[in-house]
Amino acid sequence: MPTLRHAALSLAFVSFATTTPQVLAQKLPSESPRTSSVYLQAGAARQDSVAWTLGMTLPWATWRKALWGGELRGHWDFYASQWRADGPTGRVNTTVLGVSPALQWRFDQGRSPWFVEGGLGINYGKPRYITLYKEFSTRLNFASHAAVGYSHGDHWQHEWQLRIQHSSNGSIKKPNPGQNFLQLRYALHF
Numbered sequence: 001m002p003t004l005r006h007a008a009l010s011l012a013f014v015s016f017a018t019t020t021p022q023v024l025a026q027k028l029p030s031e032s033p034r035t036s037s038v039y040l041q042a043g044a045a046r047q048d049s050v051a052w053t054l055g056m057t058l059p060w061a062t063w064r065k066a067l068w069g070g071e072l073r074g075h076w077d078f079y080a081s082q083w084r085a086d087g088p089t090g091r092v093n094t095t096v097l098g099v100s101p102a103l104q105w106r107f108d109q110g111r112s113p114w115f116v117e118g119g120l121g122i123n124y125g126k127p128r129y130i131t132l133y134k135e136f137s138t139r140l141n142f143a144s145h146a147a148v149g150y151s152h153g154d155h156w157q158h159e160w161q162l163r164i165q166h167s168s169n170g171s172i173k174k175p176n177p178g179q180n181f182l183q184l185r186y187a188l189h190f
Contacts, residue, residue: 034059034073035189037159041079043183047133048086051181055079057102064110071110074103077119083179085131092131096167098123098143113156117147123167134177138169147185159187 041053060074081096100121106112123143129136149161163185168178
C-alpha cells in the first residue's frame, strides 16, 4: 500500500529532523500550560482498510489532577477522517467526523515527555461504512482510543502518539462489526 508507506516515511523523517539529543533530555515543568494542537494521523486495519485523519485538540484550560505520581490533564479532540477499503462495487471512501474528550497522564508529576492517553467520543460517517468484510449498520458510532506518546522540542511543541482506535455503535443496532485501527499521530502544538 504505497500511500500509507509514504505517509509513515514522511512522518519518520519529520521526527528525525526535529529531534536532537539535547531536546530529548529536556523536561517540561508541570506548571507549564498545555497548548492547542493540529495533527495528522495515518492508520491501518485488517482487510486492507486505511484511515487518514486531520484534527485539532483544545486543552481543558487549567484543569489538572495529581494522580499516582503523575499528572492528569484533559482536552477535546476534533477530527475529520477518510476511511478507505475494498467494497462490494470497488473502493469505498467514507468521510468520518468526530469529537472526543480525552485524558492524558504524564509521568513524574507531569514533567516527563512520555504519556499515556485514553478517550471515548462519537463520530459520524458518510456514506455508511460497508466493505467486502464488514458492514456498519449506523452512521453515528462511538469511538474509543488508547495511546502512548512522546513530546519533544524546545517547548514540547512536537508530539507523537501510537494509538489504537475502535469505532462501533455499541450494539445499538445489528450488525455491529466495529473497526479497529492502529494509528500513528504527529501533532504540532501552538
